[in-house]
Amino acid sequence: MTDASHTVPADPIGPAEGGRGSTTAERLDRLPLTRRHLRVLTGSGLGWALDAMDVGLISFVIAALAAQWGLQPTETAWIASIGFVGMAIGAGIGGLLADRFGRRQVFALTLLVYGVATGASALVGGLALLLVFRFLVGLGLGAELPVASTYVSEFAPARIRGRLIVILEAFWAVGWTAAALIGYLVIPTSADGWRWAFALGAIPAAYALIVRWGLPESPRWLMGRGRRAEAEAIVQGFEASAPLIPTTGAPTITAPVAPRSTHPAPRTAEPAPDRARHPIAALWSGEFRRRTASLWVVWFCVNFSYYGAFIWIPSILVAQGYDLVRSFGFTLVITLAQLPGYALAAWLIEVWGRRTTLSVFLAASAVSAVLFGTAAGEGMVIATGMALSFCTLGAWGALYAVSPEMYPTSLRATGSGWAAGIGRIASIVAPLSVPPLLAAGGAPVLFVVFAGFFAVAALATWGLVDRRGLALDDR
Numbered sequence: 106m107t108d109a110s111h112t113v114p115a116d117p118i119g120p121a122e123g124g125r126g127s128t129t130a131e132r133l134d135r136l137p138l139t140r141r142h143l144r145v146l147t148g149s150g151l152g153w154a155l156d157a158m159d160v161g162l163i164s165f166v167i168a169a170l171a172a173q174w175g176l177q178p179t180e181t182a183w184i185a186s187i188g189f190v191g192m193a194i195g196a197g198i199g200g201l202l203a204d205r206f207g208r209r210q211v212f213a214l215t216l217l218v219y220g221v222a223t224g225a226s227a228l229v230g231g232l233a234l235l236l237v238f239r240f241l242v243g244l245g246l247g248a249e250l251p252v253a254s255t256y257v258s259e260f261a262p263a264r265i266r267g268r269l270i271v272i273l274e275a276f277w278a279v280g281w282t283a284a285a286l287i288g289y290l291v292i293p294t295s296a297d298g299w300r301w302a303f304a305l306g307a308i309p310a311a312y313a314l315i316v317r318w319g320l321p322e323s324p325r326w327l328m329g330r331g332r333r334a335e336a337e338a339i340v341q342g343f344e345a346s347a348p349l350i351p352t353t354g355a356p357t358i359t360a361p362v363a364p365r366s367t368h369p370a371p372r373t374a375e376p377a378p379d380r381a382r383h384p385i386a387a388l389w390s391g392e393f394r395r396r397t398a399s400l401w402v403v404w405f406c407v408n409f410s411y412y413g414a415f416i417w418i419p420s421i422l423v424a425q426g427y428d429l430v431r432s433f434g435f436t437l438v439i440t441l442a443q444l445p446g447y448a449l450a451a452w453l454i455e456v457w458g459r460r461t462t463l464s465v466f467l468a469a470s471a472v473s474a475v476l477f478g479t480a481a482g483e484g485m486v487i488a489t490g491m492a493l494s495f496c497t498l499g500a501w502g503a504l505y506a507v508s509p510e511m512y513p514t515s516l517r518a519t520g521s522g523w524a525a526g527i528g529r530i531a532s533i534v535a536p537l538s539v540p541p542l543l544a545a546g547g548a549p550v551l552f553v554v555f556a557g558f559f560a561v562a563a564l565a566t567w568g569l570v571d572r573r574g575l576a577l578d579d580r
């Protein structure tokens with residue numbers, strides 16, 4: 106029996122077939138997986154893949170430019186880090202803009218900014234101008250990722266919401282694999298190979314127009330802004346869309362009995378006044394303080410270890426004596442292990458829940474980092490690298506699933522964006538930390554440090570709330 110006090114309160118926006126007297130959120134939550142869900146997922150996911158392709162490309166470009174331009178380790182570290190400076194700023198700004206102006210609009214704008222800046226990077230003739238464009242690339246990229254996960258989470262039915270966000274994050278592996286293929290097949294072919302790689306990264310500029318006109322705005326955000334008619338039209342469209350898997354009837358979603366902090370709160374037509382005026386301060390209110398602190402720690406630690414390792418893997422392999430082509434080939438194989446990592450996380454996140462899945466993958470990432478740092482011989486380098494790739498990207502999928510669920514609709518993009526922004530601070534520091542750590546103790550010391558950050562992140566996950574199967578908070 107369900108306690109009536111734990112059901113999602115009604116705030117009907119109008120009659121609809123199968124949904125009379127239900128709120129927008131309730132109607133979205135009890136939908137089957139439809140063709141329109143697939144369109145939102147793939148439309149957002151392709152943008153995500155293009156993001157990953159850009160981030161992945163820079164790891165190969167750094168290795169090529171270090172030889173071609175005679176760059177010092179500190180200079181190559183700044184090529185990586187300056188992009189993350191932009192990402193840190195973009196993540197915070199993007200979340201605020203998405204809560205103010207809408208998810209779809211900001212999503213398209215961010216794709217346009219970083220797509221144009223990446224294409225322009227192909228034309229530079231020196232380090233200074235490359236750093237300027239890499240900052241602009243990071244600005245767009247940093248804003249896009251938390252906005253995209255917030256956007257998809259607000260369409261996803263509650264019973265499969267975590268799984269869909271992990272699938273969205275799995276597009277990252279597609280993009281990173283594309284980057285590895287470009288790195289392996291294009292960059293080593295000529296002195297201008299890195300320029301052609303950047304030119305391919307300009308594709309998102311055209312894709313931004315498709316996103317802007319081809320995807321709907323979030324009905325939850327529209328309701329929060331009082332735009333009920335637009336929200337109703339979008340929800341009706343999803344209700345009329347053909348399900349991908351035939352069903353005899355979609356279950357009604359109610360929130361099960363849970364600790365007080367996880368209860369969905371009553372919905373109102375407009376955000377609470379204090380959140381509307383002071384969204385960042387609201388993240389540290391009594392209700393959200395613990396989850397915000399925990400989320401920021403997890404984001405910081407995962408970013409430090411992930412980007413510190415994966416941005417530098419091709420260069421580390423070159424430094425260990427492998428030529429450029431073989432180093433890029435190893436990195437391509439290691440990258441392919443990301444996809445099964447996402448697949449396992451997508452299954453476990455609705456079986457074990459968010460916190461357990463995230464903490465297990467992070468703990469496994471810590472072990473894999475130690476093994477990779479001490480690996481000897483080609484076979485062990487590839488095997489342990491694949492294990493690190495598998496575990497780390499599974500953790501990323503779970504992290505992107507849990508982040509938007511920590512906050513109500515009026516704060517969701519802001520909360521996710523600021524967590525990502527704090528994480529980007531670590532991604533700025535990590536590439537700069539690699540050269541001195543390598544000088545101090547080589548790859549073993551470097552990857553033990555990364556393992557330590559993964560372990561701290563695994564512990565911090567237990568300060569989050571687990572909203573598996575619960576309706577989103579639409580305050």
